Amino acid sequence: MNENRVLSLLSTYPVFGRQEVWQVLNEGSSSYSLNTANALLQRYLKSHQVARVGRNKYTVAVGGLELYAHQYSELATNVAEKIVRDHPFLDFAIFELIQLNRFVNHQIAHNVVFVSVEGDLGDFIFDGLKSSYPGHVLKNPSVEIYDQYWTDDLIIIDRLVMEAPKGTDEKWHTCLEKLLVDLLTEPLYREIIHQGEYPAIFRDAFTRYVIDESKMLRYARRRNAEEKLKDFIAIEAGITLRTV
Numbered sequence: 001m002n003e004n005r006v007l008s009l010l011s012t013y014p015v016f017g018r019q020e021v022w023q024v025l026n027e028g029s030s031s032y033s034l035n036t037a038n039a040l041l042q043r044y045l046k047s048h049q050v051a052r053v054g055r056n057k058y059t060v061a062v063g064g065l066e067l068y069a070h071q072y073s074e075l076a077t078n079v080a081e082k083i084v085r086d087h088p089f090l091d092f093a094i095f096e097l098i099q100l101n102r103f104v105n106h107q108i109a110h111n112v113v114f115v116s117v118e119g120d121l122g123d124f125i126f127d128g129l130k131s132s133y134p135g136h137v138l139k140n141p142s143v144e145i146y147d148q149y150w151t152d153d154l155i156i157i158d159r160l161v162m163e164a165p166k167g168t169d170e171k172w173h174t175c176l177e178k179l180l181v182d183l184l185t186e187p188l189y190r191e192i193i194h195q196g197e198y199p200a201i202f203r204d205a206f207t208r209y210v211i212d213e214s215k216m217l218r219y220a221r222r223r224n225a226e227e228k229l230k231d232f233i234a235i236e237a238g239i240t241l242r243t244v
Helices: 003-011 018-025 036-047 074-086 097-101 122-132 144-149 176-185 187-192 197-209 215-223 227-236
Strands: 050-054 057-060 092-096 112-117 135-139 152-159
Touching: 003 018, 003 036, 018 036, 036 050, 036 057, 057 144, 074 092, 074 112, 074 122, 092 097, 092 176, 097 197, 112 122, 122 135, 122 152, 135 144, 144 176, 144 187, 176 187, 176 197, 176 215, 176 227, 197 227
Parallel strands: 112 152, 135 152
Antiparallel strands: 050 057, 092 112
């Protein structure tokens, strides 16, 4: 089995699944099993030669697509550690504005940490954090309240959407699929982050990183924003989704 040749043949498919890997592997007189094809696909994924872009949908990572990861600030990490220590079974996610600095032209100098908390437990997190960070914690602020009480290293508590995708290294990390959907659906994000930057953010994200489109669209449906997301990606960002 020449794995480089198989990879070259797979690169002719915009998107392929396990069945296509098995068919390419068995071109000619070979008789490899489906299990062998699955094992080969896993090796490609592990080496980042192939990227998952949907449920049983893959593409050859031309140009070396990266796996998205963000090095969280000391503030965000400390907040996460406190929440985990005080509420070890709580489902929450953290996004911070400086995550966007790799995508935007106008660098963000003043950080804001958004803590999204499951269910109606935001009050508990708010009470716990405001004693540690007095004057720096707001819960579900309107745009007007945000503007009135903004301060550097502000912490904002809001509600986590059910079944929101989780991070890879830590569950509370905000993955890229969630981040892109939230940019279009969170009113406060749209007020804070200049919307003229949005098309470039999306183009850069899709050009540089592996994006699981099925995960992203599933989350967008949870936020009643699937068509809005598709339209923005196609019309404003000029991106063609692989899985649609």
